[in-house]
Amino acid sequence: MCAKPVKKEPRQVETTGHVWDGIEELNNPMPRWWVWTFYATIVWGIGYSVAYPAWPLITGATPGLLGASTRADVAVEIARVDAANAEIKAKLVAADLNGIGADPDLAAYAERAGAAVFRTNCTTCHGSGAAGFEGKGYPNLLDDDWLWGGTMEDIYLTIAHGIRNTTDADARYSQMPSFGADELLDETQIAQVTEYVLSMSQPEEEHDAALVAEGAVIFAENCAACHMEDGSGDKTQGAPALNDRIWLYGGSREAITASINVARFGVMPNWNVRLSEDELRAVAFYVHGSGGGE
Ligand code: HEC
Numbered sequence: 104m105c106a107k108p109v110k111k112e113p114r115q116v117e118t119t120g121h122v123w124d125g126i127e128e129l130n131n132p133m134p135r136w137w138v139w140t141f142y143a144t145i146v147w148g149i150g151y152s153v154a155y156p157a158w159p160l161i162t163g164a165t166p167g168l169l170g171a172s173t174r175a176d177v178a179v180e181i182a183r184v185d186a187a188n189a190e191i192k193a194k195l196v197a198a199d200l201n202g203i204g205a206d207p208d209l210a211a212y213a214e215r216a217g218a219a220v221f222r223t224n225c226t227t228c229h230g231s232g233a234a235g236f237e238g239k240g241y242p243n244l245l246d247d248d249w250l251w252g253g254t255m256e257d258i259y260l261t262i263a264h265g266i267r268n269t270t271d272a273d274a275r276y277s278q279m280p281s282f283g284a285d286e287l288l289d290e291t292q293i294a295q296v297t298e299y300v301l302s303m304s305q306p307e308e309e310h311d312a313a314l315v316a317e318g319a320v321i322f323a324e325n326c327a328a329c330h331m332e333d334g335s336g337d338k339t340q341g342a343p344a345l346n347d348r349i350w351l352y353g354g355s356r357e358a359i360t361a362s363i364n365v366a367r368f369g370v371m372p373n374w375n376v377r378l379s380e381d382e383l384r385a386v387a388f389y390v391h392g393s394g395g396g397e
């Protein structure tokens with residue numbers, strides 16, 4: 104004979120007293136594993152906040168007994184990288200500016216470090232690709248058209264001391280007069296010399312010959328000292344070439360008239376206070392190598 108399976112009675116559990124449609128809500132205790140896990144998390148939480156930085160205070164957080172600090176870890180990591188680069192940095196500082204390219208290791212380091220310095224400090228004004236913002240006075244650093252010169256030395260000096268700033272006595276400096284605002288030339292004369300500048304930069308287009316002829320005389324008397332007789336510019340004064348199609352502030356009739364009326368006075372900060380010598384050299388090397396370095 105087979106034993107009849109015994110049907111177990113449901114365990115006797117308290118009810119909460121809630122009943123819906125004859126279904127009772129039982130008050131089962133939490134499973135034991137769950138309760139122990141819960142207690143374990145509390146113990147872990149207390150242990151963690153004693154050992155590690157945890158509770159926010161007014162000026163920081165509780166430090167924790169183990170002295171862990173991600174900030175200190177970063178400082179250690181930076182110090183480690185600095186130490187690893189110390190030798191090549193010293194070599195860069197000691198190198199002849201024109202000799203950096205001849206040493207492949209040094210050149211590779213300067214190129215990489217210079218690109219990083221450029222990304223952090225220069226892209227706001229010169230653009231992420233160093234192509235500048237034409238018409239806004241931020242020059243393209245990729246071409247071979249230089250305001251202040253494109254040799255390694257020229258570029259290094261421009262970056263280190265800046266341009267027309269008030270924070271470095273050795274900054275590159277020059278000032279074009281504001282011919283309109285200071286009434287050095289009247290409106291007619293400005294229209295004439297503007298036509299002459301347009302004829303230099305766009306010789307293939309039609310120009311008013313009478314205006315150009317008058318403008319040429321005004322140019323020779325007022326402008327050639329800085330922009331040169333033929334409009335090719337003067338790097339010792341940062342005077343841009345006017346006989347090409349590259350413009351700091353725009354080459355339209357309106358933009359040129361505006362540049363002559365009120366001179367622009369572009370300013371660049373001196374980087375010798377913000378960058379170390381090896382960084383200055385690296386970024387100069389990077390700029391020199393990016394385009395038209397001379
Ligand atoms: C606040 C804006 C600004 C920042 C930032 C800036 N520059 Fe300049 N930079 C200028 C301006 C404006 C000029 C043109 C000034 C003039 O009219 O002569 C210039 C000119 C230059 C020139 C000269 C170009 C030539 O044709 O001779 C070089 C080189 C240069 N910058 C490199 C740098 C480097 C490298 C950095 C980053 C370390 C940098 N600049 C950051 C505004 C800036």
Ligand code: HEC
Pocket residue numbers: 240277278279280282296297300321322325326327328329330340341342343345349350351352353359362363366367368369370
């Ligand atoms: C004392 C030197 C000096 C004299 C004189 C001078 N300039 Fe300039 N000129 C400059 C300099 C420097 C700049 C660049 C200005 C800047 O970046 O702030 C400039 C900029 C310009 C620009 C803007 C160029 C561009 O790329 O956007 C024009 C146009 C110009 N000059 C025309 C003239 C004309 C026309 C005259 C004569 C009526 C004249 N300048 C006289 C020094 C001079």
